[in-house]
Amino acid sequence: MKLGRYAIIITYSAVRSFSTGLKMNYNASNSAKIYDLVVIGGGSGGLACAKEAAIFGKEVAVLDYVVPTLKSTSWGLGGTCVNVGCIPKKLMHHISQMRDIIENAHEAGWKQVSVKPESLQIDWPTMATRVQNYVKSLNWGHRVALRENKIEYINAKAKFKDGETIVATDIKGGEKEIKAKNFVIAVGGRPKYPDIPGAKEFGITSDDLFWLKNTPGKTLVVGGSYVALECAGFLHAFGCDTTVMVRSIALRGFDRQMAEMVTEHMEKEKKIKFIYGAEPIEVIQGDSGKYRVKWKKEKNPGEMSDLFDTVLFAIGRDPCTLELNLSAANVSVDPNTKKILSGSNSKTVDMEKTSAPNIYAIGDVLQGGVELTPVAIKAGKLLARRLFHKETAQMNYDLIATTVFTPLEYACVGMTEEEASCKLGENNVEVYHCYFKPLEIVAMGQQQSCYMKMICDINKSEKVVGLHILGLNAGEILQGFAAAIKHGITYSQICLNTIGIHPTSAEEVVKLHITKRSNIDPHLTGC
Numbered sequence: 001m002k003l004g005r006y007a008i009i010i011t012y013s014a015v016r017s018f019s020t021g022l023k024m025n026y027n028a029s030n031s032a033k034i035y036d037l038v039v040i041g042g043g044s045g046g047l048a049c050a051k052e053a054a055i056f057g058k059e060v061a062v063l064d065y066v067v068p069t070l071k072s073t074s075w076g077l078g079g080t081c082v083n084v085g086c087i088p089k090k091l092m093h094h095i096s097q098m099r100d101i102i103e104n105a106h107e108a109g110w111k112q113v114s115v116k117p118e119s120l121q122i123d124w125p126t127m128a129t130r131v132q133n134y135v136k137s138l139n140w141g142h143r144v145a146l147r148e149n150k151i152e153y154i155n156a157k158a159k160f161k162d163g164e165t166i167v168a169t170d171i172k173g174g175e176k177e178i179k180a181k182n183f184v185i186a187v188g189g190r191p192k193y194p195d196i197p198g199a200k201e202f203g204i205t206s207d208d209l210f211w212l213k214n215t216p217g218k219t220l221v222v223g224g225s226y227v228a229l230e231c232a233g234f235l236h237a238f239g240c241d242t243t244v245m246v247r248s249i250a251l252r253g254f255d256r257q258m259a260e261m262v263t264e265h266m267e268k269e270k271k272i273k274f275i276y277g278a279e280p281i282e283v284i285q286g287d288s289g290k291y292r293v294k295w296k297k298e299k300n301p302g303e304m305s306d307l308f309d310t311v312l313f314a315i316g317r318d319p320c321t322l323e324l325n326l327s328a329a330n331v332s333v334d335p336n337t338k339k340i341l342s343g344s345n346s347k348t349v350d351m352e353k354t355s356a357p358n359i360y361a362i363g364d365v366l367q368g369g370v371e372l373t374p375v376a377i378k379a380g381k382l383l384a385r386r387l388f389h390k391e392t393a394q395m396n397y398d399l400i401a402t403t404v405f406t407p408l409e410y411a412c413v414g415m416t417e418e419e420a421s422c423k424l425g426e427n428n429v430e431v432y433h434c435y436f437k438p439l440e441i442v443a444m445g446q447q448q449s450c451y452m453k454m455i456c457d458i459n460k461s462e463k464v465v466g467l468h469i470l471g472l473n474a475g476e477i478l479q480g481f482a483a484a485i486k487h488g489i490t491y492s493q494i495c496l497n498t499i500g501i502h503p504t505s506a507e508e509v510v511k512l513h514i515t516k517r518s519n520i521d522p523h524l525t526g527c
C-alpha cells in the first residue's frame with residue numbers, strides 16, 4: 001500500500017514536469033512501470049472507463065489532448081460533450097427557448113413584459129460567458145475527479161509505437177513512452193469541412209461556435225442533421241438571421257414524418273430559412289469582411305450566392321484515428337469511415353475489442369456504435385468491469401433513445417414507421433398517434449400542435465417497437481418510456497393499464513388510442 005502511494009507521488013511530479021514541456025527522461029524514473037490501463041482520450045467514454053477501472057484498484061492513466069481548431073479555439077478536459085457538444089448546446093438551446101416565454105409573456109397577462117419580436121436580441125457575450133464558465137467548471141471537476149480516483153492525467157497526444165507502447169507528445173513537443181497491459185482508445189471525432197475553396201479559411205464548425213466571444217450575426221448553416229438543425233434553432237432565436245442549407249433530406253435515418261414536422265415547424269412557425277437540394281461550392285471574403293457563399297442546386301444548373309457574417313459547417317464528423325499510428329499496433333479501421341473495427345463486420349460491435357489483443361475502442365471512434373454520450377459512458381464502464389472485475393455484461397447498442405434539441409424537440413426510440421413496415425410487414429404494424437397541445441403552449445397563446453406516435457408489432461401482442469415525440473421537453477418525456485420499451489412493454493401495458501399524470505404532456509402517451517389505419521382525426525381536444 002505504501003509502495004503504491006510512493007509510486008503515485010513520483011508519477012504525479014513526473015507528470016507536472018512533463019506538462020511544463022521539459023524533455024525529461026520519463027522512462028529513467030519509471031522504467032519498470034507498466035499501467036494496468038491507459039485510456040487515450042479524456043472524453044465521455046474515456047473518463048468513465050478510467051474511473052471504473054480505478055475503483056478496482058488498478059493503475060490507470062488518461063491521456064487527453066485537444067488539437068486547436070483552424071480558428072485556434074481550444075478547451076479543457078472532458079471531450080466533445082462537455083466542451084463543444086451536449087452541454088454548451090443544451091444550455092444555448094434552453095436559453096434560446098426563453099425567447100418564446102419573453103416574447104409571449106404579455107399574451108399571458110404580464111403587462112410590463114411587452115417586447116417587439118424584432119428588437120429581441122441576445123447579449124451574446126453575457127450568454128456565452130455563462131455557458132463557457134459552466135464548461136470550465138466541469139473541466140476542473142473532471143481533473144479533480146481523476147486526482148481523487150488516483151488516475152494520472154497526462155495532457156499529451158498519444159500515438160502507438162507498438163501493441164504495448166504509446167508515445168505521448170506534449171504541447172511543447174516533449175515525448176515519453178508509456179507502457180500498459182491494456183489500452184482503451186476513446187479519441188472521439190472532430191467536425192469535417194467540405195472540400196471546397198474557402199471552407200477551411202473562412203468557415204467555422206461547432207468546435208468554434210460555442211466559444212465565440214460575439215454574436216455570429218447572419219449565419220449560413222451547412223448540413224441537415226442533428227448539429228445543423230440544433231445550432232440553427234438557437235441561433236435564430238438569438239436574433240441571428242439564419243439559413244440552413246440541406247443537400248438532400250433533413251435528419252436522414254430518422255422517421256420521415258417526424259423529420260418533416262421538425263423542419264416544417266422551424267420553417268413555418270419559426271421562420272428559419274431553408275435551402276434544399278443545395279451544396280456550397282465556394283466561400284470568398286468580400287471587402288465588407290462578410291463572406292460570399294456560392295452554391296449550386298441539384299436541379300438547377302445556375303449558381304447562386306449570398307453574403308453572410310458566419311458560415312457554419314455541420315456536415316458530420318471524422319474519427320481522430322489518423323494520427324494514432326494504429327497500424328503499428330495492428331488495430332484495423334474501416335477503410336471508408338476510418339473508425340475502429342470491432343467484430344466480424346462493420347455493423348456489429350464485439351465487446352469493444354479491436355483486431356489487436358488488449359486494445360479496445362469505445363465511443364464515437366468505434367465502427368458500428370452510436371455517436372451519443374451515454375453510449376460512450378456505458379460502453380466504457382462495462383468494458384472496465386469486464387476487464388478488471390470478471391463481469392460479463394456487454395453493451396447493448398439496440399433501442400437507444402435520443403433527442404434532437406430543435407425549437408420543438410424531437411425524441412425517439414426504436415424503429416421508424418418505414419423501418420417497422422419494412423421489417424415486420426405493413427399489415428403487422430399498428431401505429432397509435434395524436435396531435436396534442438401542451439398547456440405551456442396554450443398559456444403563451446400559441447397555436448402550434450405537438451405530435452406523437454407509438455409503433456407496435458401486432459404479432460407480438462402489440463409490443464412497442466418505436467415511440468416518437470415532437471414537443472416541449474420531449475427528451476424528458478421519453479426517457480422513462482424508453483426504459484419500459486427496452487424491456488419489451490406492450491401497448492396495453494402502457495395505454496390500458498397505466499394511469500396518466502394529469503395534466504402533463506407525458507400522459508398523452510398513456511392515453512394514445514387512435515390508430516392511423518382508422519383514419520379518425522387524431523387532434524385531441526379538451527382533457
Ligand code: FAD
Nearest residue numbers: 041043044045065079080081085158188363364371372373
Ligand atoms: P470525445 O468526447 O470526443 O472525447 C475524445 C477526447 O480524446 C477528446 O478530448 C480529444 O481531444 C481527445 N483525443 C483525440 N485524439 C487524441 C490523442 N491522439 N491523444 C490524446 N487525446 C486525444 N450526444 C448526446 O448524447 N446528446 C447530445 O445532446 C449531444 N449533443 C452534441 C452536440 C454537438 C454539437 C456534438 C458535436 C456532439 C453531440 N453529442 C451529443 C455527441 C457526443 O458529444 C459524443 O457522442 C461524445 O462526446 C463521444 O464521446 P467519446 O468519449 O467517444 O469522445
Ligand code: NDP
Nearest residue numbers: 194223224225226227228247248252314315316371403404
Ligand atoms: P451527421 O453525420 O449526423 O449528419 C451530417 C449532415 O451533413 C447530413 O445532413 C449530411 O447530408 C450533411 N452533409 C454531409 N456532407 C455534406 C457536404 N459535403 N455538403 C453539405 N452537406 C453535407 O452529422 P452531425 O454533425 O449532425 O452529427 C454527428 C453525430 O453527433 C450525430 O450522428 C449524433 O449521433 C451526434 N449528435 C447528437 C446530438 C444529440 O444527441 N442531440 C446532437 C448533435 C450531434 P446527407 O444526409 O445528404 O448525407
